[in-house]
Amino acid sequence: MGTGSRNSAVATAALGVLGFVLLAGCAEQPPTAEPTHLEITIRADGNTISDQFILDCNGTKALDSSTLSEAAEACKLIAEKPEIIVQQQSPQAICTEIFGGPERAEITGELAGKSVQSTYSKHNGCAIDRWSRAELLLGQ
Incomplete structure (x- = not known):
């Protein structure tokens, strides 16, 4: 085997190892989720603000900046059921x-990087049902 073909074989092997290392490095990194930042305002009497919360999530994980008491569960809920x-x-x-x-x-x-604005009330049976499904987010 001549010097040229030996260099070629070494270069091919080095490229193969480099490609493997690069692909292995990519596989180890988890996919990044779009951030969620929600501001939640509660008006117990319908008019005056009685509570305000922040919910910050990265995927299903609650961030320390969240002020909602059940933030970890709320992040999991909205990741699974954004509706x-x-x-x-x-x-x-x-x-x-x-x-x-x-x-x-x-x-x-x-919510996961997309702008949202939602209102909740208890003015009829459908609204009460919707409020009930969102109670974890509403600090209830």
Whole structure:
């Protein structure tokens, strides 16, 4: 084997090892989740702010900057069921006319990097159901 073919074989082997190392390095890094930052405002009497919370998540993990008491569970919930925040009641929904109380809540911010703005109340049966599904986010 001549010097040229030996150098070529060494270069090919080195490129193979380098490629393997680069791919192995990529496999070790977990995918990054888009951040979630939500500001939650509760109005117990329907008008006056009674509570405010921050929920900061990286995927299903709550960040230390969160002030919501059940932040870890809330981050898992919205990662698995983002519709709790983004899905609004259909105008064609047939709801019982039951008044559940004057409470109102707003959630604004970014959910997995996307802007969200959602309101909650207990003005009828559908709204009460929606509030119940979001109670963990509402500090309840």
